[in-house]
Amino acid sequence: MPISRMELAGAGAPEALVKRILQAEPNLPVPVPIQELCARLGILKIEDLDTDAFEGGLATDAKRSEGTILAKPGGEPRRRFTIAHELGHFLMAHHVPDQPGRFLCKSSDLLRLTAKASDPRQRREVEANRFATLMLMPPHRLRAAMADCREPDLQHVLGLAREFAVGKEVAARVYVQYHPERIAIVVAGKGRVQRCYRSLSFPDVTCGVGSPIPTGSLYHSTPHRPNTASGIAARSPDLWIDVKRDLRVPSLTEQVYLQQNGFAMILLRLEPVPEESAAERRLDEGWRYRFHSGRR
Ligand SMILES: [Zn+2]
Structure with missing residues (x-):
């Protein structure tokens, strides 16, 4: 050295x-x-x-x-x-x-x-x-380690923590920062939000620090095995984010990793709903035209 x-x-x-x-x-x-x-x-x-x-x-x-x-x-x-x-x-x-x-x-x-x-x-x-x-976690080594992490998964966070010998929360923070998808990781302790790390494109999480983890979350739904990342499941996005009524509702998935000390990480991922097809759009426009012109 x-x-x-x-x-x-x-x-x-x-x-x-x-x-x-x-x-x-x-x-x-x-x-x-x-x-x-x-x-x-x-x-x-x-x-x-x-x-x-x-x-x-x-x-x-x-x-x-x-x-x-x-x-x-x-x-x-x-x-x-x-x-x-x-x-x-x-x-x-x-x-x-x-x-x-x-x-x-x-x-x-x-x-x-x-x-x-x-x-x-x-x-x-x-x-x-x-x-x-x-x-x-030197950036050039991190980039190489994250090259295979396309689909967001808490397994990757655990892998990074092992590879760089850092805590899981440090790895989670970096993972969220560098991952190209819209993701957030909520750190839960005693059933409440302790901290939340979001990618730049992930909207504000409505459950503030100290709030209980929403009852509809995957966190509550099944008894999770400690130290094992759960499967990935769809959940209602309004558990976590403010869903605007007039905008397309994105789909949200959750994945949970429970530690033995009662702490957990919850990975949230937002995906836009697929663009409507041209045929659907024409149908919608036609309907609106008839509505406004009073035709049937
Ligand atoms: Zn200091």
């Missing part, structure tokens, strides 16, 4: 940093050896963080001459994301911690994808998450 901090000089945004790292490390294996990268880039130690209040931390100086990353022990995929997130804080010199020399990040910080423009703390957490996601 030949990279050093010298090669990152001048790169401030997460995308620019990851690009430089990947240029210096064109053969970086997957899963990305994040601890080795940290060692190359000035992190002296990675230690366990023994508090439930925070997920990760970073002790460093303002000049970032060196640093120590703290990460909560536990599942390896989760810990890898925490380490990558803290490495992001370390490499982005414009990130200023709340207390001098010490970043402390909560689990809600590690889930943050959007920030208020006026809130620098939120903005810095979003940037650290972007860095961690790009670093652990």
